[in-house]
Amino acid sequence: MDLDFSDLKAVFLNCTLKKSPQQSHTRGLLDVSKHIMEENDVDVEVIRVVDHQVANGVYSDMTEHGWEEDDWPEIYEKVQESDILILGTPIWLGDKSSVCTKVIERLYASSGDLNEEGQYAYYDRVGGTIITGNEDGAKHCAMNILYSLQHLGFLIPPQADAAWLGEAGPGPSYLDEDSGGPENDFTNRNTTFMTWNLMHMAKMIKEQGGIPAHGNQRSKWDAGCRFDHPNPEYR
Template identity: 65%
Template sequence: MTLTKKQQALCDTHDFDFSDLSALFLNCTLKPTGTLSHTEHLLRVPYEIMKTNGIHVDMVRPVDLDIPPGVYPDMREHGFASDEWPELCEKVMAADILILATPIWLGEESSVCRRVIERLYGESGKLNDKDQSIYYGRVGGCIVTGNEDGIKHCAMTVFYALQHLGYVIPPQADAGWIGEAGPGPSYADEDSGGPENDFTQRNATFMTWNLMHLALLLKQAGGIPAHGNQRSAWQAGCRFDYPNPDYR
């Protein structure tokens, strides 16, 4: 997919250096690689913008992987014969930017998307070197496609999960496209109007740049300040700005 003239101009006319950032795109389609994914066609907009700006980008379809359900880092330790989540998790942890992309089914995000969120949750007990949640200092976005209403609902549930885990959500961090209600053309189908839809293209572009800008700001600032959000300090009795003479 090529960028529109407006999108390419935005990439060509700035002096920001995003080359130290990395992004992971998880396309939570139900279709394996090699099969047309309408969600991936829209996801290609932020992918190409970030790639053009020197960000290291990687796109994965979790449906290709053997990822069992569960809320532990490695479900092989809990009765499953195999689990490829730990390898995917390494990519998650290496990324400054995470975009979850999902189709809409019966008004909700895909089962694959929910499973990814469950597995992300399974890592939430880990801490970074500042004693904060392992996800602090990272930013999250969301892409949604479908043939029925539900873009805002799906984005809402995805963003609640991401921010609860520790991701920072910038303004206008979601984008989506849906066709007419009921059976009809999907985003990448001929004459769907999706790739030409100005509202969708604008939102996808704004989302991408907001993710890039905020990720860069956090990177330059060394992440989220470590005060008032350290678990071990709280467990030790510290109440931060409140009087607490017993805390050392």
């Protein structure tokens, strides 16, 4: 088996609410996945979104819609240059962070863009998510995030989410002393499996030249091709 992942690039978007240099527990768990990727020569970049001026909105550049600043176009360019995207988020009130919601909205802004094959722009990239908190909601967040990513065109491999949860209510977070987070076998296993599945899927897709460009090309659909659709009115 060829385990050379040196031609892959991964981008982690940390959707913590805390600006640097404040400690991010989500970053703590992201670093586990980051370490595994770097050990296998993946080019990795971690971006703490809240450190950047990312505007609210569903357009690719919000400076064209009344905002004075918008760093999203630069972040989007890094996503487009990557093979793997991982969204990391804390849990608040049982849901993903407001920053994570904003990121998904901004990703959605470019979901109608097309690649050179006429497919949607996020095709041939794989996505996953890492979640931390001291209350319930990890599976709910994962369902929401992974659905959103696949709807935009990302590939979701098996076991594409990992999480750590402390006790319900106030209590230690992932990196706090005696939290048990970094030693938790369930979390460590899931994070490891997720990371390897992301790398395997990204490599498989890259070696095959991407998702075959037939039956999924928006450009050809708009030109009248119906790819065997059974409705006679479409023929």
